[in-house]
Amino acid sequence: MCDWCQQHGDGKKWYLNIKNYSKEFLKDKAVVEAVNAFFQNIESSMVGTADLLNLKNDDEFSEMVAATKQAISTSSPHRGQVVPLEDVKKIIKLAGPIAKVACVCRRSRRASFEEKTCIPVGPVFLEYAKEWPDYTRGGIDYISKEEAIELMEGFNEKGYVHTFWMDYRSPAVVGFCNCEFPTCGALRARRFLGDWYNFFIRKAEYVAMHDYDRCTGCGSCVQRCQFSAITYSPYLEKAIFDMKKCAGCGLCRTVCEQGAIKLMPRSKVPAVTELW
Amino acid sequence: MEHLRELTVPKRTVSVQIDKTKCAGPFDCGVCLKNCPATVFKTYPKKRVKGEVCNEWDIVADDTFCWGCNVCTKVCPKNAITISELKNNIKK
Numbered sequence: 001m002c003d004w005c006q007q008h009g010d011g012k013k014w015y016l017n018i019k020n021y022s023k024e025f026l027k028d029k030a031v032v033e034a035v036n037a038f039f040q041n042i043e044s045s046m047v048g049t050a051d052l053l054n055l056k057n058d059d060e061f062s063e064m065v066a067a068t069k070q071a072i073s074t075s076s077p078h079r080g081q082v083v084p085l086e087d088v089k090k091i092i093k094l095a096g097p098i099a100k101v102a103c104v105c106r107r108s109r110r111a112s113f114e115e116k117t118c119i120p121v122g123p124v125f126l127e128y129a130k131e132w133p134d135y136t137r138g139g140i141d142y143i144s145k146e147e148a149i150e151l152m153e154g155f156n157e158k159g160y161v162h163t164f165w166m167d168y169r170s171p172a173v174v175g176f177c178n179c180e181f182p183t184c185g186a187l188r189a190r191r192f193l194g195d196w197y198n199f200f201i202r203k204a205e206y207v208a209m210h211d212y213d214r215c216t217g218c219g220s221c222v223q224r225c226q227f228s229a230i231t232y233s234p235y236l237e238k239a240i241f242d243m244k245k246c247a248g249c250g251l252c253r254t255v256c257e258q259g260a261i262k263l264m265p266r267s268k269v270p271a272v273t274e275l276w
Numbered sequence: 277m278e279h280l281r282e283l284t285v286p287k288r289t290v291s292v293q294i295d296k297t298k299c300a301g302p303f304d305c306g307v308c309l310k311n312c313p314a315t316v317f318k319t320y321p322k323k324r325v326k327g328e329v330c331n332e333w334d335i336v337a338d339d340t341f342c343w344g345c346n347v348c349t350k351v352c353p354k355n356a357i358t359i360s361e362l363k364n365n366i367k368k
Contacts, residue, residue, distance in 0.1 A: 043320035111306030
């Protein structure tokens, strides 16, 4: 667990700590400001990668390097984390209200105004979403816990990575996104810029362990990976897992007919314990 | 610092221009956004105000990551997109 998550986890994973779902955060001016700023200009600020790097001179570049150095230290706040399906179910059972809204990244990058793939959880997002009808185009549909679990299972089948988000300055929970590369702003940033750019999204508390003997080399897991962690080796006739790239989302596990892929806690695998 | 910058910042090799007078916008069309493999295009509201719906959204091209594959120029029904090579940026 990274230091920031440990600090707000109360001995558990931060997203299983009920304190982070509290309405109390709405009394905090900084949280309210951050949420409103998010609603107002997320699409235009998400220009992201290109504009971030399209720096005119060395001064601007060194400023960015300094800001990044501070941001990537593990104690710094970050916005989201990959979560596998079993933790998704735990979160849904834990908290409410739950709704579905259209995805901001798909809208901004793919002009998809219809598909509702973002699942806000808890009061922080939903309290203010009504005030921004342009952000919540297509409306906010409140759903039950069973519906939410069914939806998330569908997204898992489809191949979307489940991610769970919090506000910038506090661990106030915002909700789930179901992401895909390269449409998702966070996955784009990480894959285009490299793993040092981890203050937007961090990897899951898990990592995929591949049972080499059971693997038949069918290759169905290869196309599921949004982090390019799996390759097919024609020589070995098996899939090869790059555990340093693996984000622990568990999408490959869903399609493995041999049951050869399991999720291990990241802390039990020394090589990747500190890779977030 | 100059070397580090060159390593980190991708070099722009092509320029993507959208003719705003021909473009129909993301609500009526948006096929360039749907088809670009590098997700170069982006759409966002021109001005978003609390409590109001903004129906004027802009499309911009973020061409640092453009590969020049010309998918967008082929799918655009209005022929509003042109891709040109930035010759000065490429050593041959």
